[in-house]
Amino acid sequence: MLKISAKPSLPVWFIFGKKFGEYSLDMLLAFGKERIDVLLAFSSANITKENIDFHKKLENPLGLMALIVAAAVANDAYFMNWLLETEGDLFIALFNSSDLGSKIAILEAIFGELIIGAENIAQKMGISIEKLISEVQAVLSFLTRRHRSSITFDALMKSLTAARFIRAYKLIKFNRGIIIGGWVIAPLSEFFHFSKSYYQEMLRKRIQILQEKMKKSPNYEAYRAFGEELINYWRGKKVTIQRYTEKHSKIPTRGKLWEKTEFFPPCSRILYDQFIATGYLSHNERLQLGLFLKALGMPLEEQLKFWYNAVDNVGLSWEKFLKKGGYYIRHIYGLEGSRKDYRPPKCETIIAKYFCPFAKLNFSELKEKLRAINPKISASAFDKIQKYVISREPRKACAQFLMSMIRGMGFQYSISIISHPLQFVRILYRYARGGKYDSKRTPKNV
Ligand code: SF4
Numbered sequence: 001m002l003k004i005s006a007k008p009s010l011p012v013w014f015i016f017g018k019k020f021g022e023y024s025l026d027m028l029l030a031f032g033k034e035r036i037d038v039l040l041a042f043s044s045a046n047i048t049k050e051n052i053d054f055h056k057k058l059e060n061p062l063g064l065m066a067l068i069v070a071a072a073v074a075n076d077a078y079f080m081n082w083l084l085e086t087e088g089d090l091f092i093a094l095f096n097s098s099d100l101g102s103k104i105a106i107l108e109a110i111f112g113e114l115i116i117g118a119e120n121i122a123q124k125m126g127i128s129i130e131k132l133i134s135e136v137q138a139v140l141s142f143l144t145r146r147h148r149s150s151i152t153f154d155a156l157m158k159s160l161t162a163a164r165f166i167r168a169y170k171l172i173k174f175n176r177g178i179i180i181g182g183w184v185i186a187p188l189s190e191f192f193h194f195s196k197s198y199y200q201e202m203l204r205k206r207i208q209i210l211q212e213k214m215k216k217s218p219n220y221e222a223y224r225a226f227g228e229e230l231i232n233y234w235r236g237k238k239v240t241i242q243r244y245t246e247k248h249s250k251i252p253t254r255g256k257l258w259e260k261t262e263f264f265p266p267c268s269r270i271l272y273d274q275f276i277a278t279g280y281l282s283h284n285e286r287l288q289l290g291l292f293l294k295a296l297g298m299p300l301e302e303q304l305k306f307w308y309n310a311v312d313n314v315g316l317s318w319e320k321f322l323k324k325g326g327y328y329i330r331h332i333y334g335l336e337g338s339r340k341d342y343r344p345p346k347c348e349t350i351i352a353k354y355f356c357p358f359a360k361l362n363f364s365e366l367k368e369k370l371r372a373i374n375p376k377i378s379a380s381a382f383d384k385i386q387k388y389v390i391s392r393e394p395r396k397a398c399a400q401f402l403m404s405m406i407r408g409m410g411f412q413y414s415i416s417i418i419s420h421p422l423q424f425v426r427i428l429y430r431y432a433r434g435g436k437y438d439s440k441r442t443p444k445n446v
Pocket of ligand 1: 265267268346347350351355357394395398418419421424
């Protein structure tokens with residue numbers, strides 16, 4: 001029987017702040033394999049929080065503990081990255097589906113002491129509420145502007161939260177809060193927003209601490225064998241799933257799909273149009289678009305020609321461009337550097353590190369861009385998109401936009417969330433062809 005002691009409001013799936021009993025390596029191995037199955041199913045089939053069975057399996061946090069042990073002893077960077085990224089995605093899916101009490105308990109486990117509400121914060125800081133409000137208004141004007149459309153200023157003040165700087169410095173680094181007397185102050189939603197990256201950091205630290213402990217353990221060899229067995233299991237399962245996904249993710253098409261911008265998801269379409277119009281994109285945006293175009297089958301030569309039009313290449317001969325910018329483009333085709341065959345990032349990664357318009361643009365900008373892509377979009381579709389933008393669920397907002405495009409073609413289609421830009425293309429292309437696949441015409445790289 002699994003015994004866990006923790007704060008009652010911490011959900012059972014959350015491993016931090018809990019004490020675990022002793023378990024044999026055989027038991028941990030079984031839990032670890034189960035966790036791998038769950039994580040792979042989560043990332044490939046997009047199992048959602050609504051799935052009850054999935055929740056039941058998650059109720060055993062020992063699976064994650066087993067994977068932490070494997071990561072600590074195996075020294076496999078690929079496994080470690082996969083673990084942190086997938087557990088991070090899973091964390092945020094579960095966090096978003098938790099009730100407010102559990103969310104606050106999780107935030108306390110991550111950020112330490114929290115003070116919630118402007119009045120409580122003013123009291124703790126020993127300043128008047130008026131002074132606090134004036135500081136907040138002056139320094140967080142961008143945040144209040146951003147929130148004003150959805151909640152009142154009063155509600156924003158009630159949700160104002162303070163945490164120690166040492167535990168919440170990232171909010172300051174990204175201009176999401178102000179700092180008074182060693183405390184970071186920001187709306188509660190900003191702490192929600194940063195919880196995933198802090199959670200991943202906590203996992204990474206737990207792995208590092210364990211790594212040091214394990215090295216000194218007389219049972220090191222047994223732990224190493226345990227780690228190897230789990231990672232081999234993960235490799236085998238991952239290959240099977242990848243093959244399945246690749247087989248089922250091919251996009252049948254007539255002609256060159258990378259030229260059919262009407263099927264691009266908003267992230268790629270906006271970047272593409274911006275590059276054509278201005279010749280400029282930031283480094284990360286170029287990488288995002290370059291990988292996407294490559295996945296649609298754009299050959300290297302075409303991609304080189306495409307990027308040669310960048311403003312920073314004005315006056316540069318084709319030969320010089322091939323040496324300078326060409327290197328980076330060949331890199332994403334796996335022909336330079338580490339020679340990896342890079343795949344385009346999934347939506348979660350794009351939202352965190354690259355450009356997703358539903359996460360990055362303010363609503364009036366977003367509306368303008370979406371209307372340019374789909375002039376027939378209805379007011380009610382915009383309302384739904386806005387709702388998800390406000391609740392910071394960009395992938396759900398994107399699903400609403402996709403549905404609006406399919407509706408414009410005269411079909412009814414329902415999807416709740418988008419996981420990958422290629423998924424967006426695949427679905428839209430299918431409906432443009434009357435809802436049918438043509439298995440004969442398939443670009444090789446997708
Ligand atoms: Fe692109 Fe995904 Fe954002 Fe849609 S949700 S715009 S596919 S990153």
